[in-house]
Amino acid sequence: MQKGSVLPGKDSSEIADEKKLLVPGLGSLLAKFGRANELYSAMVDSLSRVLFRYPLIDSAGLTYSAEWIGTPNMGLRRPNYVIIHHTANNSCEETLQEFTTTGGREASAHYVICKDGTVHHMLNDLLCSHHAGESKWGNNTDLNSSSIGIELVNNGSEPFTEEQINSLAILLERLKAAYKIPDAHFIGHADIAPTRKVDPSSKFPWQTLSDKGFGLWWDDTTVVQVPDNFDYLMGLRIIGYGISNPDAAVAAFKRHFMADNSRAMNAQVRKIIYVLYRKFE
């Protein structure tokens, strides 16, 4: 397999720069996981049949007017968030195995990035993968429906490889351009599920990615004066964090923005929350 390659999905995220991301030939992975491709096709086929049904039958299940009139003015819904994960395992193959297994947890992601920088594109961006689980960001309580999930192969305590981060940056650039995803909408799994998740770990280079326009960051705080009446939990809430468990929200914030795994609150944390909160005013 070639480094920095994308396997093999084609959708609107593939907008440019084929020089950087090459499509490799067929490899032994297909022999191992090819059955999942057949299941993918069957699944897409079954979903498309839902779309062809009319009069419309969808979630509301109600009876509407006697005559059904459809509108041709439509398009597919676009992802508006990118959620970054680490796999908490040791190999790409282990992850592919998990994401092609049916009948269990049925977890998945749109993209898996191996340690050598290879990118597996497992699901069309316009479909929903099962990566976020029970989650909340701002008032959005269904992140799976509005986001792209990207898993980086990493055991949770080791550094991410340079090849992985390079491939990730190229991928994010394409996703951001294709779907016009705002800078602030590149976040981590732990940000949207602070009581359940700790990924990506504090070793994830959020600042480097923010410099490229993916995710927020903060500047020098030396001269910042935090008003006495500033409520840091309200600040976290405005940034997007669910604050039903304040300690968990602070821990997720510190892991993301301070590469710190503790949950202790202090003046510097408060200052950084304030600086980021101000970006939303």
Ligand SMILES: [Zn+2]
């Ligand atoms: Zn995760």
